[in-house]
Amino acid sequence: MSMLGGLYLVYLAMRIMMNNPGGKQGGSEKSNSFLAGFLLQFVNPKVMLYGITAISTFVIPFFHSNSSLVLFSLFLAFAGFLGTACWAIFGAIFQKILSKYERAFRIFMGLLLLYSAVSIFVE
Template identity: 60%
Template sequence: MQWIPFLLYVVVTSFTPGPNNIMSMAFASRTGYKNTLRFILGVAAGTFVIALLASFFNLLLYSFLPTVKVWMGILGGVYLLYLAMKMLLHKPGSNPTHPDKLNSFFSGFLLQFINPKVILYAITAVSTFIIPYYQSNGSLLLFSLFLGFIGYLSTSSWAFFGAVFQQFLAKYDRAFSIVMGLLLIYSAIVIFVDL
């Protein structure tokens, strides 16, 4: 196995801005790291399941990839626009002790199933770096756990950044919400353009 290219791909893809990282940073900036942990764990669990599905259904997904990619792109883009509107319509000074409904394990988990970045990330990692060298159920399970753990580390680090700078971000809450909303809109546009 080509470990260095695999690890570089996994780290760069996981830690770059995307819906998971942007949402975890936004939630942590409003409610703190501890209250964002359930969303982060949902992202990690969803990433694990997506990686496991990509492992066991890799050939099946490849045969249907053009169709799946288009529908996942449309669903993912629409969901990102919905999240962007939630960010843009966020009212400064809203009560941080009642986090947004989207800041939940279930939301973080479900986001992975319509997040084209995670789906394509898992398919690429599995098909390019894992399946050519490892095909046993145990190794596929371990690699899927590893990809889920990396998902946890990436969203956790972005949430930590949001929590550390919570007071600064609270002072500029409206501007921060606009920037995060615009980043989500940009992510949606990139998805639509790639279709």
């Protein structure tokens, strides 16, 4: 399984490094909409795992009332929203900065992925 993961990282690195900076990819503008991103958040497995793990590990063993479960669920939803909002804000800020150096940034990130793949192969 680690060999397959390493090969996938190599594939991703090559795709990142070989992509044309500033070039438009066919059909990506139509699928990258606010609505598509918003709906994708409801099937995001990281968020589901975050919620299930947090509730089952830190809430259910110590709190037994339904009201505490609802309050903790609301808190976790708010914390998740703050994380997503920070991600979007910093993404907007860095987009302006990195658009000047897109090609160099893509090569650097691709090399980091290759390094990760090599570290998987060496283990």
